[in-house]
Amino acid sequence: MSYNADGGPSMTRELERHVRLLHKFVGNANVEGKFMVFGAGSTQLLNAALHALAPDISSSPATVVASVPYYPAYKTQTAYWNDFEWKGATSDLLNSTRSSRETVIEFVTSPNNPDGRWQLAVVYSAATTYDRAYYWPHFSAIKTPADDDLSLFTLSKISGHAGSRFGWALIKNKTIYERIVMYMDEDTMGVSRDTQLRALKIIKEMIMQIKKKGDIFRFGYALTRDRWAKLNAVVASSDRFSLQKLSPEYCNYFRITRDPSPAAAYAWLKCERETDMDCATVMRTGGIIPREGILYGASSQHVRLSLIKSHDDFDQLLTKMKSLASH
Amino acid sequence: MSYNADGGPSMTRELERHVRLLHKFVGNANVEGKFMVFGAGSTQLLNAALHALAPDISSSPATVVASVPYYPAYKTQTAYWNDFEWKGATSDLLNSTRSSRETVIEFVTSPNNPDGRWQLAVVYSAATTYDRAYYWPHFSAIKTPADDDLSLFTLSKISGHAGSRFGWALIKNKTIYERIVMYMDEDTMGVSRDTQLRALKIIKEMIMQIKKKGDIFRFGYALTRDRWAKLNAVVASSDRFSLQKLSPEYCNYFRITRDPSPAAAYAWLKCERETDMDCATVMRTGGIIPREGILYGASSQHVRLSLIKSHDDFDQLLTKMKSLASH
Numbered sequence: 001m002s003y004n005a006d007g008g009p010s011m012t013r014e015l016e017r018h019v020r021l022l023h024k025f026v027g028n029a030n031v032e033g034k035f036m037v038f039g040a041g042s043t044q045l046l047n048a049a050l051h052a053l054a055p056d057i058s059s060s061p062a063t064v065v066a067s068v069p070y071y072p073a074y075k076t077q078t079a080y081w082n083d084f085e086w087k088g089a090t091s092d093l094l095n096s097t098r099s100s101r102e103t104v105i106e107f108v109t110s111p112n113n114p115d116g117r118w119q120l121a122v123v124y125s126a127a128t129t130y131d132r133a134y135y136w137p138h139f140s141a142i143k144t145p146a147d148d149d150l151s152l153f154t155l156s157k158i159s160g161h162a163g164s165r166f167g168w169a170l171i172k173n174k175t176i177y178e179r180i181v182m183y184m185d186e187d188t189m190g191v192s193r194d195t196q197l198r199a200l201k202i203i204k205e206m207i208m209q210i211k212k213k214g215d216i217f218r219f220g221y222a223l224t225r226d227r228w229a230k231l232n233a234v235v236a237s238s239d240r241f242s243l244q245k246l247s248p249e250y251c252n253y254f255r256i257t258r259d260p261s262p263a264a265a266y267a268w269l270k271c272e273r274e275t276d277m278d279c280a281t282v283m284r285t286g287g288i289i290p291r292e293g294i295l296y297g298a299s300s301q302h303v304r305l306s307l308i309k310s311h312d313d314f315d316q317l318l319t320k321m322k323s324l325a326s327h
Numbered sequence: 328m329s330y331n332a333d334g335g336p337s338m339t340r341e342l343e344r345h346v347r348l349l350h351k352f353v354g355n356a357n358v359e360g361k362f363m364v365f366g367a368g369s370t371q372l373l374n375a376a377l378h379a380l381a382p383d384i385s386s387s388p389a390t391v392v393a394s395v396p397y398y399p400a401y402k403t404q405t406a407y408w409n410d411f412e413w414k415g416a417t418s419d420l421l422n423s424t425r426s427s428r429e430t431v432i433e434f435v436t437s438p439n440n441p442d443g444r445w446q447l448a449v450v451y452s453a454a455t456t457y458d459r460a461y462y463w464p465h466f467s468a469i470k471t472p473a474d475d476d477l478s479l480f481t482l483s484k485i486s487g488h489a490g491s492r493f494g495w496a497l498i499k500n501k502t503i504y505e506r507i508v509m510y511m512d513e514d515t516m517g518v519s520r521d522t523q524l525r526a527l528k529i530i531k532e533m534i535m536q537i538k539k540k541g542d543i544f545r546f547g548y549a550l551t552r553d554r555w556a557k558l559n560a561v562v563a564s565s566d567r568f569s570l571q572k573l574s575p576e577y578c579n580y581f582r583i584t585r586d587p588s589p590a591a592a593y594a595w596l597k598c599e600r601e602t603d604m605d606c607a608t609v610m611r612t613g614g615i616i617p618r619e620g621i622l623y624g625a626s627s628q629h630v631r632l633s634l635i636k637s638h639d640d641f642d643q644l645l646t647k648m649k650s651l652a653s654h
Contacts, residue, residue, distance in 0.1 A: 040367065040514075040515035040516075040519065041515065041516060043513075043514070043515055043516045044514060044515045047513070047514055076513065077513050080509070080510075080513040082409075082410050083409050083410070163519070163520035163521075164519055164520060164521050165515055165516060165517070165518070165519040165520075166519070182407070183407075186370075186374070186403065186404050186407040187367075187370070187371060187374055187514065188367035188368065188370055188371045188492060188515070189367075189368060189370050189492065190492070191492070191519075192367065192490070192491055192492040192493070192518075192519045192521065192522040193490035193491060193492075194490075194491050194519065194521050194522045194525045195519040195521045195522060198521045
């Protein structure tokens, strides 16, 4: 297998065509007039976005922010590069005095990881990257198609193929597109063609099954809604914990007003008792391995629990949460 | 497929074991006591090496050099990052005055791309990365096993699976190893597990066939030796061109003194006439698409021709070279 696929040095045209079709059928992104670049998951595309949005840092590094609670990799990936400085919460940045010459990049995950909120960019004049990993019908009502300057998507949250390392960016501006392509070329010479072939097979199957018996979105939504309802029932049985509030919303994909499911696939749990300020320790004592709220820029009263693990894992989580809630 | 393979967050232990076995059977690298990291081809590992060898650049960028003629990606990849400065030829650096505080990274390809020379690092106190892409029996006599501080290997030059984007680093020092792992984690969360599975299948088959009928090294050597002899005959038929000189050498893999094959898979062709100073134009006029010598830091009298294209491509190259040599 050569460096070149049918779409040129790093892109398989047939895969690009099917990704565009998938967006059209699902209605979650406007692909018209957008450029597309593949990446090794949204991870690599986040790095490409950083380098594309602030390419000419001479003396001072570019500032990167996100609203709390945020996906922890924004912080760790930004901090890895000398050219970028992680400045934490957008709210802190807005309250500070800043130079008009400061380059600011804002990461916006919408629906948000970990709490499922709909989010918009809040920093005026910032270059914005929208992470749309969870804007799929399993997790979220599909409202208007996303039409961002720069959106990132990943296969890992659609079909679970996280290890395949496959994602894509939709980009309005040609210069930004070319810079993202340059990052991909210089960093890895594009995405593995084996991975692209696998992604093509998976996405073709998704498209074939849309609104049919094997619809992965219908399957995924039924599962996450069921898990969300079960976890809510346990949490509501005592006053020890609370969860983020989610409301029914009209979904253009299912053409119904849907019951809530954990938008963004996670429960953003709060320990409500004053004696439980370190919520992660409470969880661990109960045999649950959480992600600590402080990783997300939030307080230690919060933890993130994943609702997209295996059936066994979820059943164990529920049993252990029942036990914790009854104490 | 989850983020985790059997070897942890990004490495498939079974693949690592087979890569080590392959080196042992071929005798081209000492793997004892070495750490291994997978990358998306040696391309990503070159970037990881840069960031690992000069991680704490505060004010001035680290200097990167290689000996002429050098693989052009060393220049383009280095130039991409603000933290590193490409300073070109090692000979220029050695002739200049430099600060004792300057961090220098030297890339050494051995056998060299494009001319097949055996090379050693020449810059005292530089951090050295050995690119061993061509140290396989198709291209080169296998002498002592490479035992570098940091060596890079890639599947693309062994089996031709360039599009799979798979390579690996062998590393002596634990700190450097951990920094390279960090680059892989922050940049892409490791290498696609689909790609790792494909690489495992390919490498298992290579090992099974070693010294048997399907030995890829025997096949590759027979092919490149034959092509090298044919091209040499054409070049020797006139005084218009010359090729790098290659001598027979004893090879521990085949246990014979081998005829020359184009170590590093390429012909490093020189146009000898004064009217042919722009050798690339001479080639293009003859219907051949060369890589220009200046890309390799050499003069425009040189071009690189690939001898590892398809049979058809090689036959056409030979026909066109015959025509050029007769004029």
